[in-house]
Amino acid sequence: MEEKPKKLVILYATQTGNAMDAAERLGREAERRGSPVTLCSMDEFNAEIQELNTAFDVLIVPMGFGYFHHFSFDTPSKTKTASIISAIVKNFNDAFFVAKKLDRRLSDLGQQPLLKEVWEMISTHQGKGALDPWMSSLWRALHQVNPKFFPKDLKSIQMQIERARSMLPGKFSHDKSKPDCFLKMVKNQPLTRAGCGRDVRHFEFEFVSSAIKYEVGDVLEVLPGQNPAAVAAFIQRCNLDPESLITVHPGVMESAESNAPNVPIKLKTFVELTMDIASASPRRYFFEARILYVLCSSSKLYQPTRRRTCYELFATAQHEKERLQYFASPEGRDDLYQYNQKERRTVLEVLEDFPSVQMPFEWLVQLVPQLKTRAFSISSSLSAHPNEVHLTVNVVSWTTPFKRKRTGLCSMWLAKLDPQQSTGLYIPAWFHKGLLPPPPPSLPLILVGPGTGCAPFRGFVEERTIQDVSGRAAPILLFFGCRNEENDFLYKDFWLSHAPENGVLSEQRGGGFYVAFSRDQPQKVYVQHKMREHSERIWDLVLEGASIYVAGSSTKMPSDVMAAFEDIISQEAGVSKEAAGLLLRRLERDGRYHVEAWS
Template identity: 65%
Template sequence: MRRGCKIVSFLPCQAISYQVGDALEILPSQNPSAVNAFIERCNLDPDSYITIRAKGGDEVSNGSLLNGSMGRIKLSTFVALTMDVASGSPRRYFFEIMSHFATAEHEKERLQYFASPEGRDDLYQYNQKESRTVLEVLEDFPSVHMPFEWLVQLTPPLKKRAFSISSSPLVHPNQIHLTVSIVSWLTPFKRTRQGLCSTWLAGLSPNEENLIPCWVHKGSLPPPKPSIPLLLIGPGTGCAPFRAFVEERAAQSARESTAPILFFFGCRNEDNDFLYKDFWLKHAQDKGVLSLKEGGGFFVAFSRDQPQKVYVQHKIKEQSARVWNMLCSGAAIYVAGSSTKMPADVTAALEEVVRQKGGEAASGWLRKLERAGKFNIETWS
């Protein structure tokens, strides 16, 4: 898997209110050529209109993203905004229903096999492992012509993507900054796949006005009070919300007394992946909120810059005295990043520090912090 990173700034069309720790949900745009190809493949009329009604039978309100004249919307617009035709993989039931509409016998047999218990592994290899899209599946079975009513029900819905906000409203009023990881990968059959939302955002021109459907969403990292010391652990794009935390604490420190921040960041290589390098180093100098002089600190683990891999949990153990002092001074712990092994490894490292330095029952200590709202984890896959 290949990853790049892009810093995206939004200037909302209207005043927007958010706090550090919040997330921005974005509804991505699909490639118009893919939407058109889906409509053509399914023999649909792109200029026809359909009426959208809520589950209770009422028409969609004028404030809805899908609103139109009396709830009417062009079919092409409906497909583009609601049906994930070019990135989402269909479920097994999609293949079962397709088999009923296949007119070519060999296609019907293959679809029935995919939908059977015996064909489950082969379906997984064909569909999920290859990240096969609805459009690609339909193109592989050209004799299948499903009614639009079935396509609406079975096509995966186009979902909003959530990104941690990387800016402080105190520093950037009426702006929102995001740290977007741009993902691409090769399937087992060497087909290139790309993340829908991140690739779309990366392709937007900063010199053009772009209208992006988005909503501020309350995150799982509550904004801390200026008087509370912070222990932040955010490898990779996990640093995104903590850029906002550090920005806000720095702005607060200019007008009132604030507690220090101890931040552990991690990435593969210093030369390629050191996100916001100048920003962190600036706040780690002199009397910055990350400076050792002010009781804080900034420590980085470069996992691939030496023969032996080094991760944030190793740096936490190396700086166990500082970590313990922060905990004893009432620090709140915030962890953000990948949902794989990192949260468990970081928690284990913190427990080891508590056991070694405090002789305490480590898991009980951290559970107390969690119950008090001072041990917060936000992860994503």
């Protein structure tokens, strides 16, 4: 009996979608070569590394930061890893930190890399061209390892295709299909002064049914609504009937236990809940398939054709076909990047730019980006607000290179909701653990949260205030930063109310609250400057066993804050910078230094 091939597992972690794009390309190429493929994000992957050798043949990991910390490195060194073949696409701006860490862990388990790492920056569009030769090397190496499962080339391969199919997990993911709860907005409060150039909001939600028992430091995901006018325009542009009923079945990438609905659903409702038609830019495969097979109505086998765009197959206007052919060519790569990603064109806008393209709905439903939940750090304590959860949200807006106004789908949707007029609107929500574990009341805390990074720490302060009622809790030292005291001092009254003598932020109790206003003086002042001003207090708390929590922007802030801690330790302990850095790394290993950063 012919041996069945084990699956090729491709894991990715992504924030911008670039790693997901690369993973999908790898998956499609593997599938064309006859290999069963499972494509999955690392935060949704259930198996531990020690289980891979019994279920899978190959592990390929193209990854970005994403929720990488959910992936475990605690696998015992005795684990058998002989059947795991690791080929890691490393695409990090921060010195390839996460990929290096995984690479080292697999090496510790006795795993030899299949081929040399590709130290390329596929997080930029220039680097994507470098992925092609690396992929060619990958398939040659896989063929040498297992010629039966991985043919050397595509010459002898024939494939039958019924319709377009996404490689990515289905619209109804196994752990996201059913919300943990539904929320009703009861408060929408601006935290910044009107006209200051930034719009940060405080949102309060009530649980519609029973409350979820979340903890401080947890993360809330909400599914945003879409503009009804945009949904109507998309349906009209695609010549669809909004009232027609469709049935969704689990795809080949989903298990039989998938929670995908098997009852008819209105097409309009399906588009509203699953297809991001007016916010996300189409991924690369929406324009281009590396090798695409020409569809026809017969059931015979199809032969590979030249590189073609999905749109080109359905465009009837010659000038549109020529433009799509150019976008699909190597010469048109940069122009496609400028047209699509840089300008953040939406699916609806692209379809409107190519009016002769008429794509079947079964193609659209697989190629349109999935409407995703948005994750926010919870800014409340359930102990202080038993039936509520609060969020602190920056309403995202920007201007493209061609001066087109863009806004964040979820943040703008939330900002436009009026609690008085949307009483019947129930928001699907999911809760999960973040990277900031809830501290016990006896643990001193050093918190650094500039901008909206202060959001989780509002919950920390509320929680500790409740704990302080039943027994004196440990102090909190909080550093906050913003541009101007008058414009964007988020939660000013709240922080100051907890800073007096008996408050958990009071200096008299060993804590404190210090603010850096970066634009209120000629020379900019940031949180790291305020930290250095209070280095002795910080060092005293570290010696008392304090844990450090840092939250906010993932640009320079986390590294600048860590550099400030190194300076403080070096100065107060009288040791070298190298020794101070070693101490910080030990704090990380001991679970006393936590960072939650977002882009």
